[in-house]
Amino acid sequence: MMIFLLLLFSYITFHLYKLIFQNRAHSCCYMLHYECYKGTEDRMLNTETCAKIVMRNKNLGLQEYRFLLQTIVSSGLGEETYGPRNVLEGREATPVLTDSLSEFDDIAFDTLDALFAKTKISPTDIDILVVNVSLFSPEPSLTSRVVNRYKMREDIKTFNISGMGCSASIVAIDLVQQLFKSHSKALAIVVSTESIAPNWYCGKERSMILSNCLFRSGGCSMLLTNNGSLKGKAVMKLNQLVRTHLGANDEAYNCCIQMEDKLGHEGFLLTKGLTKAAAIAFKLNLRVLVPKILPLKDLLRYVLHTYRRKKAKGGVAPSLEAAGEGLNMKAGIQHFCIHPGGRSVIDGVGKSLGLNDYDLEPSRMALHRFGNTSAGGLWYVLGYMEAKKRLKRGDRIFMIGFGAGFKCNNCVWEVTRDLGDGNVWGDCIASYPLPPLNVSPFLEKFSWINDEGRTDVDLTSAFNKV
Incomplete structure (x- = not known):
């Protein structure tokens, strides 16, 4: 009887272990x-x-x-x-x-x-x-x-x-x-x-x-x-993924929405409330994601900083720049892949997480070269990092995305082998990063639009001379 029970126990233990292992795999x-x-x-x-x-x-x-x-x-x-x-x-x-x-x-x-x-x-x-x-x-x-x-x-x-x-x-x-x-x-x-x-x-x-x-x-x-x-x-393994949705908040829901204007022209409305919604969503997302990726000492430091800040300042208006204040994300992350939605978004997230120009370079250059390609944007940023041969085995990449709804969806990838494919950047990566321009080509050619005394009447003739 004892032998039978031991065999039964071993059988159940083996299959439970196998089930758990398979589910993880x-x-x-x-x-x-x-x-x-x-x-x-x-x-x-x-x-x-x-x-x-x-x-x-x-x-x-x-x-x-x-x-x-x-x-x-x-x-x-x-x-x-x-x-x-x-x-x-x-x-x-x-x-x-x-x-x-x-x-x-x-x-x-x-x-x-x-x-x-x-x-x-x-x-x-x-x-x-x-x-x-x-x-x-x-x-x-x-x-x-x-x-x-x-x-x-x-x-x-x-x-x-x-x-x-x-x-x-x-x-x-x-x-x-x-x-x-x-x-x-x-x-x-x-x-x-x-x-x-x-x-x-x-x-x-x-x-x-x-x-x-x-x-x-x-x-x-x-x-x-x-x-x-x-x-x-494989080139990467997904370690963490956290999604945050503010659709229940009317202001956040309406800050980025497809609609018709008063004359019936269909388009996409981007309001000033977008940065506020992004700040709230980003902060809520970090609360869930950060404990999964940062060392304990950095988590404790962040909790203490947050407590002191609340006690000293009380309630303050949310801002994208302050959403990650007190965090040392570099303790657990080597690369930051920020959605190239616009310069203000990149700079806001960068300031929030205490990132430097090197960290923000991939997103800024992807925005410059390819623009905001919506859902595809993050991958142009990743491609820049790879083409620059920044991605080494064991490195972790923090992907940060914002979207209508309003949503903040973030994830962390781990690089599984050294990467260096030129990919879509292959023919131009040597010329990046670009030096700061003194004058934008658009401003250089069309600055006359801002001339005092100019009227709507002479716009067409002025454009035709360009």
Whole structure:
């Protein structure tokens, strides 16, 4: 009887251990490869091209031109970002369905072709497919479009995510990680991009014109797995991921929203409440994430600092710069991958976490070279780090993303081997980082807009002389 009980106990113990071990193994998330999209030269939005696009909008007057000039000069964008074909061809006011589909095809199929070629993985081996495009959801779905193009298996699990904003790629990765818990030895692809073609704003509301100044065409495809046998081929392992959602707060919900202006022009509204919402969401996210990544002594120091600050200052208005005050994130993180949503976002997060110019360089340069590519933006920042050969085995990367809703989605990756692929930055990385410009090309060519005494009447003739 005793022998039987011992055998039974051993059997149960073995299977419990096996179950726990398998669950842990299945929930691991490794990145095998990622590919960012790079547009063609005929789609570059340089100074002259931007001026032509602006001049086509007959709703704008002198004050709007001055606002646009001020915004683009301070945006941090360079002259080599990419726009959709319909905008370059002068059809931004009258987009058609094929404009949206061709924009998606260019980005998704270009990056996926490269992904399959470099990893030697066949499209028929993919078990899970997630596509995130916030502002475009056709029928059939975009995932179906990918499945049809690559003739993927009939049992593939597909998920089409829309409306998640600039941090949607982290949402997609979180979905994959959760699916890995119930799908062993799986291969998953995430296609992360945005639809700019049908969403160019043609009105005059300043808070909606901002999107035209910042958002550009771009995207990324990623190959993920929980198959332990492929661990040696991985470039990174996902350590932590935390999502924070402020949708219940009306001010946060409305600070970044798609809508029509008073004249019926559809666009994307960005209000002054955005930075406040970002500060609150970022702070709440850090409260959950930080204890999982920082050493105990740094956590205790942060708790003590927070207590003293509350006692000394009482309630203060939230700000992005102060959201991480007192934290020493460098105690557990080597690299900071901040969503290149705009110069103020990058600088605000940098000040909040006590980062220096070296830490912020990848995000600033990604913003300059590719602009705000929405959900794809984080991966251009990561690509910069890799092209600069900064990423060494064991390094940890803190990815910080903000998105409409309002959301703050952050994660931490661990580099599993030294990385140095030139990727999408290969042909220009030697010229980066760029030195500070004394005068922006836009200000150099269009500073006359700010001349005193100028009126709306002589704008057209002045532009034609440029």
